Amino acid sequence: MPDEETRALRRRLGRRAAIVRQRTRQKNEVHGVLMRNLKGRPPVSDVFGKAGRAWLEGLELPVDEAETLASALRQIDFLSEVISGLEAELARGALASEDILLSDLIERGLDTSQACSA
Numbered sequence: 001m002p003d004e005e006t007r008a009l010r011r012r013l014g015r016r017a018a019i020v021r022q023r024t025r026q027k028n029e030v031h032g033v034l035m036r037n038l039k040g041r042p043p044v045s046d047v048f049g050k051a052g053r054a055w056l057e058g059l060e061l062p063v064d065e066a067e068t069l070a071s072a073l074r075q076i077d078f079l080s081e082v083i084s085g086l087e088a089e090l091a092r093g094a095l096a097s098e099d100i101l102l103s104d105l106i107e108r109g110l111d112t113s114q115a116c117s118a
Contacts, residue, residue: 027048030072042055
């Protein structure tokens with residue numbers, strides 16, 4: 001039976017994975033709006049980056065699709081903030097623990113770039 005620290009780490013990792021899946025669903029919703037309205041491939045490499053967001057804002061969409069797009073983008077922003085907070089907490093825990101290696105968390109796909117500065 002793992003100790004409490006290990007169980008807490010597993011719960012945090014599971015929570016992060018679930019939130020990443022939620023964010024992915026919202027990103028898929030954005031792509032669905034683009035496909036349903038035949039908007040084609042965005043002229044930017046990252047439709048969720050700064051230039052991509054500007055492109056999305058300039059699209060002419062039916063009202064219901066514009067609402068769906070705006071809602072999905074708000075949720076993506078919120079979930080991204082939650083994920084960043086979880087990753088910072090996981091990385092801080094790894095730095096403070098003798099049993100958890102930061103490299104193990106990086107292998108699991110965590111962005112630890114903000115962890116040391118947070």
